[in-house]
Amino acid sequence: MNGVLSWFTDPAHWRGASGVPTLLLQHSLLTAAALLLAVLLGLPTAVWLGHRHRGGTALVNFANVGRAVPVIALLSLLALGFVGSADLGPFGRAGMATLITLALFALPPIVTSTYVGMTGVDPEIVEAARGMGMSELRLLRDVELPLALPMVVSGLRLALVQVWATATIAAIVAGPGLGRIITHGYDSDSPSEVIAGSIIVAVIALLLELGMVLLQRAVDPLPAHSR
């Protein structure tokens, strides 16, 4: 434990290309960019499919396949294959391969939760809105989407936690980010460094989860006690 504490207080670990701030920035940038990519691709698709009540089975299958593919496998295949392991600007080494991997792993939770949220809207409410003469677009924007929002955010929460974890694993094979503190610790036989890196990654993961839970509550159009 003393070793871990002195690792944290050593200023050398807080500067330079392998210092915590640089790796944290890489890790956060990767997570945010991958999440954004997945949202841009997955959200409109799932909202539309959910609105039309179509393609549910395909989405479930897609999510199941995603669960079966190891992160390391996809990343390795991309890094050795056509994407390559070249650096990508601020994303660091194997940036493109890592980014694509993370975005792909963020897709299933976003898509399935959004779809479930959209199809879970009370059909009587939808019928009432149609009866009032709402256009499909207004129905989608003003009725279905707000009611599905807590589920959409729930999907984002799962995706965020997933991407944060996946970005950590990326360091085992090629990737940038905070996981490199952990892998460097193993490579240099330094248990303190391994533990310190793990604590940083785990604490931020828990904070992200907590923040998303609060956001999920905030966006719910129906107060908890009315359900």
Next chain:
Amino acid sequence: MTPLAAPTTVENCLTRNEWICGAYYSSRAGELGQALLQHLGIVVVSVLLGLVVAFPLALLARRYRRLEGLVVGTTTAIYTIPSLALFSLLVPLTGLGVETVVLGLGLYSLTILVRGMLDGFRGVPAEVRESAAGMGYGAGRMLLRVELPLALPTIMGALRVATVSTVALTTVGAILDEGGLGDLLVDGQLSDFKAEVLTTSVLCVLLAVALDLVLVAAQRVLTPWATRPAA
């Protein structure tokens, strides 16, 4: 390991570092088989561990309302911690061996299984419980003969999710050289060995699919009254 099993004078798919390579399969079949078996062993033991711990936890959480929040909250928090960090944080407790990987994976499957069990029990209709109680069923017999069979499809669904994710997550055990196929996968990536990376990746997915099919079959046998297992 570098792809130079053959003498340099011989030109083959190993020296050309091709994705698909018969010479690799024939020369490393033993190594692949061993890794596959280790992978399977880790998955089975981890999920069983999760199952054994999850069942009493789910029963406790169901019995005592206040415990439910604690159990679900704690397991969710564990699930949030990235696998690489969780394995590493367990090392001081359980060492650098395979036990650490099994314990970590068991903790992840625990989260999925506890939730599945609680959902399954919650789905048992109150009227069914009342009828059983009226017929003189005690708590123990009610659980085994009424509630568990009715909750089984949901629990089996959770078991499938837990098993398939555990197959994929086992590869992270490569950080401790105890990742089954993951060890070869990482080795292949670090030494730029395409056939090794593709073969081990495909084997991982096939193992997940095979175990999933086994569980689907088990569910059909266990719940013959259900026409179709829950997706």
